[in-house]
Amino acid sequence: MRFNAVARAHEHSTCDRKSSFVRLGKLFPAIAVVLVFLWHQVALAEDPNDSAKKFIEAIGYTAQTILKSDGLGADEKVANIQKLLQESVDLKVTGQRVLGPTWKTATDEQRSEYNELFANYVLQIYPRALLRHQSEEFVVIGTNRPLDRDTLVFSRIKDVEGQQLEWTWRVREENGAYKIVDLLADGISMTSTLREEFNSYVFHHGMDGLLEKLRSID
Numbered sequence: 001m002r003f004n005a006v007a008r009a010h011e012h013s014t015c016d017r018k019s020s021f022v023r024l025g026k027l028f029p030a031i032a033v034v035l036v037f038l039w040h041q042v043a044l045a046e047d048p049n050d051s052a053k054k055f056i057e058a059i060g061y062t063a064q065t066i067l068k069s070d071g072l073g074a075d076e077k078v079a080n081i082q083k084l085l086q087e088s089v090d091l092k093v094t095g096q097r098v099l100g101p102t103w104k105t106a107t108d109e110q111r112s113e114y115n116e117l118f119a120n121y122v123l124q125i126y127p128r129a130l131l132r133h134q135s136e137e138f139v140v141i142g143t144n145r146p147l148d149r150d151t152l153v154f155s156r157i158k159d160v161e162g163q164q165l166e167w168t169w170r171v172r173e174e175n176g177a178y179k180i181v182d183l184l185a186d187g188i189s190m191t192s193t194l195r196e197e198f199n200s201y202v203f204h205h206g207m208d209g210l211l212e213k214l215r216s217i218d
Contacts, residue, residue, distance in 0.1 A: 049144075049145055049151055051173075051178065052143055053143050053153055055153075056155065056169050056180075059088050060138040060140070060155065064135070066081055067131065067134050074131060077131055081130055085122065088179065088180055089179060089180045089181075091119040092115055094118075094122070094182065095118035097182065098191050099198060099199075100199060101199075102198075102199055102207060105207075110208070114207075117215060117217075118214065120214070121214055124217055124218070133159065136162075138156075138157050139157075140154070140155045151173070152170060154166070154167075154168050155168070165186055166185075166187070167184065167185055167186075168187075169183055169184075170183070170184070
């Protein structure tokens with residue numbers, strides 16, 4: 001099952017957080033300045049589409065700055081991408097969207113634990129996936145606001161082999177703050193893909209079985 005394969009992919013890499021943040025002394029302030037400046041521009045923008053566009057541009061620029069830095073080791077890059085994801089993705093909303101109908105039948109205790117475990121799952125799996133598949137170019141090419149709360153931001157990514165990928169970000173605005181709630185890679189939704197995998201696991205092993213599986217990811 002793909003769920004198992006993805007979960008195993010990160011097991012051979014761990015982060016030494018103390019040494020990471022010490023060695024980031026020279027790079028992280030520069031990244032922070034970029035984020036503050038670009039997110040300030042987002043706050044000033046009046047057009048929601050323009051705000052969402054600048055939000056994704058800021059994330060893309062910061063991610064590339066981290067991933068392409070010659071002064072950071074692999075574990076340090078992972079740690080900083082994790083921090084970026086925590087700040088830019090609504091992990092609670094995304095996790096509930098992934099669980100779908102199963103969320104409604106889960107107990108309060110199961111929901112609470114699932115929120116924590118899903119956040120850990122995303123923060124462990126996806127930074128390492130980005131590290132393995134670095135891009136050479138990231139460009140935002142347009143936006144669309146099909147729903148009142150969400151804006152779709154379209155981007156084009158060129159990988160190291162010159163292949164172009166189309167990524168669409170679903171961005172949600174809450175009280176003036178923007179968060180990512182889904183990502184479509186070449187039309188394939190991350191939440192839909194995970195929903196199929198997670199609910200298949202629930203079907204065969206129950207909600208407690210899914211929680212046990214997610215607990216094993218650290």
